[in-house]
Amino acid sequence: MFEAVIGLEIHLALRTGSKMFCGCAAESLGLLPNVNTCPVCLGLPGSLPVVNREAIEKALRFSLALNCQVPEVTQFHRKHYYYPDAPKNYQISQFDRPVGEHGFVELEAGRRIGVTRCHVEEDAGRSVHPPYAPYSLVDLNRAGAPLIEMVTEPDLRTPEEAREFLVKIRAIAQALDVSDASPEAGKMRADVNVSIRLPGEALGTKVEVKNLNSFKSVQNALAFEIKRQTDLLESGRSVLQETRGWNEGGQRTYSMRSKEETADYRYFPDPDLPPMRVAEKWLETVRAATPELPDAKRERYRELGLRAFDAGLIAFDVELATFFDRAVRVYEGEAQLLANWLNGDVAGHLNANDLALSRSKLSPENLASLLTLVDEGAISGKTAKDVLPLVIDGGDPKTIVEERGLKQITDLGAIEALVDAVIAANPAVVERVKENPKVINVLLGQVMKESRGKAKPDAVRELLNEKLG
Amino acid sequence: MMTAVEIGRQVASGRVRAQEIVRAALERAELTQVELNAFITIAHESALEQAEKIDERLAAGEDVGPLAGVPIVVKDNICTEGLRSTAASESLASFVPPYSATVVERLEQAGAVVVAKANLDEFGMGSSNENSAFGAVKNPWDTSRVPGGSSGGSAVAVATGVVPIALGTDTGGSVRQPGSFTGVIGFKPTYGRLSRYGVIAYASSLDQVGVLCRSAEDLALSMDVMAGHDPKDATSLAGVAPAFAKAVTGASDLTGVRVGLIEELTGEGNSAGVMAALELTCERLVQLGAELQQVSVPTARDGIPAYYLVAMAEASSNLARYDGMVYSSRTGEDRLGQADVMMKSRGSSLGPEVRRRILMGTYALSAGYYDAYYGKALKVRRLIAHEIERAFEEVDLLLTPTVPSVAYPLGEKVDDPLAMYLGDIDTCLANLVGIAAISVPAGFTAERLPCGVQFMAPALQDERLVGVTALLERHVGEKFAPLAPL
Ligand SMILES: [Zn+2]
Numbered sequence: 001m002f003e004a005v006i007g008l009e010i011h012l013a014l015r016t017g018s019k020m021f022c023g024c025a026a027e028s029l030g031l032l033p034n035v036n037t038c039p040v041c042l043g044l045p046g047s048l049p050v051v052n053r054e055a056i057e058k059a060l061r062f063s064l065a066l067n068c069q070v071p072e073v074t075q076f077h078r079k080h081y082y083y084p085d086a087p088k089n090y091q092i093s094q095f096d097r098p099v100g101e102h103g104f105v106e107l108e109a110g111r112r113i114g115v116t117r118c119h120v121e122e123d124a125g126r127s128v129h130p131p132y133a134p135y136s137l138v139d140l141n142r143a144g145a146p147l148i149e150m151v152t153e154p155d156l157r158t159p160e161e162a163r164e165f166l167v168k169i170r171a172i173a174q175a176l177d178v179s180d181a182s183p184e185a186g187k188m189r190a191d192v193n194v195s196i197r198l199p200g201e202a203l204g205t206k207v208e209v210k211n212l213n214s215f216k217s218v219q220n221a222l223a224f225e226i227k228r229q230t231d232l233l234e235s236g237r238s239v240l241q242e243t244r245g246w247n248e249g250g251q252r253t254y255s256m257r258s259k260e261e262t263a264d265y266r267y268f269p270d271p272d273l274p275p276m277r278v279a280e281k282w283l284e285t286v287r288a289a290t291p292e293l294p295d296a297k298r299e300r301y302r303e304l305g306l307r308a309f310d311a312g313l314i315a316f317d318v319e320l321a322t323f324f325d326r327a328v329r330v331y332e333g334e335a336q337l338l339a340n341w342l343n344g345d346v347a348g349h350l351n352a353n354d355l356a357l358s359r360s361k362l363s364p365e366n367l368a369s370l371l372t373l374v375d376e377g378a379i380s381g382k383t384a385k386d387v388l389p390l391v392i393d394g395g396d397p398k399t400i401v402e403e404r405g406l407k408q409i410t411d412l413g414a415i416e417a418l419v420d421a422v423i424a425a426n427p428a429v430v431e432r433v434k435e436n437p438k439v440i441n442v443l444l445g446q447v448m449k450e451s452r453g454k455a456k457p458d459a460v461r462e463l464l465n466e467k468l469g
Numbered sequence: 470m471m472t473a474v475e476i477g478r479q480v481a482s483g484r485v486r487a488q489e490i491v492r493a494a495l496e497r498a499e500l501t502q503v504e505l506n507a508f509i510t511i512a513h514e515s516a517l518e519q520a521e522k523i524d525e526r527l528a529a530g531e532d533v534g535p536l537a538g539v540p541i542v543v544k545d546n547i548c549t550e551g552l553r554s555t556a557a558s559e560s561l562a563s564f565v566p567p568y569s570a571t572v573v574e575r576l577e578q579a580g581a582v583v584v585a586k587a588n589l590d591e592f593g594m595g596s597s598n599e600n601s602a603f604g605a606v607k608n609p610w611d612t613s614r615v616p617g618g619s620s621g622g623s624a625v626a627v628a629t630g631v632v633p634i635a636l637g638t639d640t641g642g643s644v645r646q647p648g649s650f651t652g653v654i655g656f657k658p659t660y661g662r663l664s665r666y667g668v669i670a671y672a673s674s675l676d677q678v679g680v681l682c683r684s685a686e687d688l689a690l691s692m693d694v695m696a697g698h699d700p701k702d703a704t705s706l707a708g709v710a711p712a713f714a715k716a717v718t719g720a721s722d723l724t725g726v727r728v729g730l731i732e733e734l735t736g737e738g739n740s741a742g743v744m745a746a747l748e749l750t751c752e753r754l755v756q757l758g759a760e761l762q763q764v765s766v767p768t769a770r771d772g773i774p775a776y777y778l779v780a781m782a783e784a785s786s787n788l789a790r791y792d793g794m795v796y797s798s799r800t801g802e803d804r805l806g807q808a809d810v811m812m813k814s815r816g817s818s819l820g821p822e823v824r825r826r827i828l829m830g831t832y833a834l835s836a837g838y839y840d841a842y843y844g845k846a847l848k849v850r851r852l853i854a855h856e857i858e859r860a861f862e863e864v865d866l867l868l869t870p871t872v873p874s875v876a877y878p879l880g881e882k883v884d885d886p887l888a889m890y891l892g893d894i895d896t897c898l899a900n901l902v903g904i905a906a907i908s909v910p911a912g913f914t915a916e917r918l919p920c921g922v923q924f925m926a927p928a929l930q931d932e933r934l935v936g937v938t939a940l941l942e943r944h945v946g947e948k949f950a951p952l953a954p955l
Binding site for chain 2: 044090268
């Protein structure tokens with residue numbers, strides 16, 4: 001049967017203070033049009049670009065994390081195309097001397113996916129087409145913002161693998177503080193190349209699919225394309241080399257343009273930007289400043305005793321990982337318990353309320369203290385679950401338990417009094433226990449009911465056994 | 470006509486007011502404009518305003534700087550804040566920059582006052598100043614002839630004594646060639662010596678701001694004020710700039726200095742007048758103690774095609790932004806889509822020579838042609854750089870004519886672009902290699918037209934050129950760079 005051959009081209013918005021070649025802010029979310037601009041990013045006559053070293057440094061950090069080779073000299077080229085939101089009618093990008101080449105990323109199953117290259121470039125502005133207006137408007141706030149473009153080898157084989165790869169890239173970019181890498185916020189975009197072939201045969205005709213703005217769209221678009229191409233070949237027709245778009249509503253790809261219309265970008269070295277030497281010393285400081293990568297994190301969590309699934313889930317979500325690391329520092333119980341709560345009840349509650357962990361008022365310290373109350377026997381696991389929403393809303397577990405009188409009765413004398421009273425009040429049941437020891441649970445239930453749930457069940461059982469055994 | 474150094478001293482000492490100097494320069498600019506069309510904008514208001522401020526600051530006891538009250542002219546492809554900067558193009562006819570070029574900023578901080586923006590060949594593309602959307606400039610020595618280009622207006626402003634110092638830009642000879650045609654000094658510093666920030670780009674790897682003036686002292690002063698690293702230009706030289714004024718005062722003679730005449734450029738192809746000027750300069754150099762010898766730069770004559778390929782390729786990219794969306798008026802907007810509007814607007818707002826160069830440059834960078842044209846030009850460029858480096862192992866300075874001819878009649882080469890391009894054969898080498906070069910006045914031909922010769926210095930040794938100019942100036946005396954008739 002046919003197998004799919006998939007390659008990805010991923011754009012990440014770099015998280016830096018300023019734009020790629022000028023002093024304007026890199027982030028212009030929520031600003032009025034064209035206020036975050038200067039002569040350089042407007043491309044005014046006479047203005048000149050100057051490279052933002054922070055952007056290069058972050059791109060180097062990212063390239064190294066993807067196991068790329070970093071060339072001694074990196075250089076910028078101009079890529080020409082005429083469009084009103086490209087103020088110079090060329091984009092400053094990289095061509096044959098990118099910041100990283102020949103890297104790889106390892107998938108869960110151990111397969112290595114080749115990273116062809118990582119390069120840095122400037123973003124374009126935004127064209128706005130007001131409905132029914134006989135004109136278009138251009139907003140250049142985003143023009144010149146720094147981007148990383150990374151291209152993979154055609155090593156991926158399934159839509160699921162493509163998604164796994166994207167999740168991993170997002171985790172790496174977030175962990176390294178290179179990018180917010182959020183497709184929803186437009187900080188991460190992916191285009192895919194996909195073809196199908198019979199295993200072992202030469203590559204088939206490839207189709208590029210653009211406009212994919214979520215990992216789910218990538219997965220769905222790939223599944224659709226693979227099916228479409230398979231149907232074509234199986235019915236004796238051939239696949240056309242073309243660029244297709246993704247229709248999210250209809251969940252289908254559609255033809256945008258054919259190969260014949262591909263542009264000649266007339267790349268040539270930007271004479272305004274001399275080639276940059278990447279000194280070994282510079283690389284060393286970049287390496288030294290590189291935070292722990294998701295793979296290493298997962299390994300560390302495994303060593304803390306976490307199950308593989310939980311370790312991966314937490315390590316590949318920078319928000320969760322940061323939270324977990326802080327909680328684990330103050331929590332003295334088993335780390336797996338913490339993971340259970342985080343990936344179970346906490347996640348469930350947040351999802352149900354459509355709340356991000358970072359936006360909630362839950363602190364790692366409060367979650368740790370809630371779990372500690374359970375460990376110490378101060379409250380039952382059930383009570384902990386009941387009060388979790390209050391803790392997520394910022395409540396301090398100890399205060400909540402105190403104020404609401406939820407503390408378990410740990411005073412054995414008080415429990416014994418209750419047990420004695422229940423034995424005395426239920427002679428018939430006591431008789432039956434002698435024939436069937438399981439009936440002791442009826443008495444246990446009675447005691448718990450009398451204590452309104454606060455008696456520690458273990459202690460009650462022990463006392464009952466002692467007295468009736 | 471006082472030098473800039475003299476004006477600065479007189480104004481600073483209160484013997485003359487900046488306003489008087491500037492008013493006189495404005496008046497003379499008007500006269501030059503009527504006769505020769507040297508300017509695109511004469512900045513009456515802003516110039517007088519600035520002069521008044523300088524006088525006030527001096528009255529208050531402030532130090533205004535060494536160029537206090539010195540009127541200057543700036544080529545109109547160099548941005549001046551609040552003052553229209555057109556690059557002599559219809560496409561920028563109404564462009565008023567919100568910022569000044571670093572070189573202008575530095576001159577103004579030293580007290581200089583911009584009195585006019587000079588006419589030029591559109592975007593610096595031309596050698597005769599006939600390719601201007603604002604009309605051709607005329608040569609003051611013979612108004613039927615061209616003043617040279619592309620910095621024709623700047624050269625004329627200095628030659629006729631409107632100002633002692635004018636800024637030009639030199640991509641393949643655009644400061645030196647009009648300097649030679651009008652009888653003034655034209656200096657192109659080492660690439661990166663002067664900031665390109667605010668200079669409307671023609672060919673970024675070749676463009677360099679240059680100075681037109683009539684005395685070595687003024688050249689040195691303006692260079693001392695303008696040179697030095699600019700963080701806004703990534704190609705700006707790091708490190709300390711040479712002390713130019715010292716190169717003038719410290720120059721005594723040329724004893725032991727080896728001057729090499731480039732064989733390939735000092736023989737056939739030069740007019741008799743040019744050869745005579747070259748010989749005259751050689752005599753003077755020998756009298757000053759220099760040792761003359763011949764050197765070879767075998768690939769020198771291939772500089773022209775290499776230069777034009779690189780320049781046109783870069784121009785096709787740099788000028789892509791003039792698409793009618795922002796600066797010029799749009800054409801065909803009512804009926805056409807955006808691509809057509811861009812195309813039509815470019816066609817109607819850019820002049821024929823500019824369009825020719827953009828088309829040729831676009832071709833040179835196109836897929837399938839890149840290696841054969843642009844790639845090959847870069848190879849020739851490296852080869853010439855290597856050959857010139859070798860030549861400087863034998864000599865301290867290189868000497869050639871500035872141009873193979875003197876100023877030619879208006880209209881003579883308008884329809885023969887190749888003949889026009891060949892005029893850059895001597896000058897384009899310094900741009901390709903990135904070294905400093907200067908055109909120094911070398912007398913007049915039989916038809917009473919000025920003629921210059923060109924010196925080139927090894928990498929980064931700009932000050933040597935200022936030194937040799939100072940010595941020739943002293944040697945010749947009064948008649949070194951006489952005022953042109955007006
Ligand atoms: Zn900006």
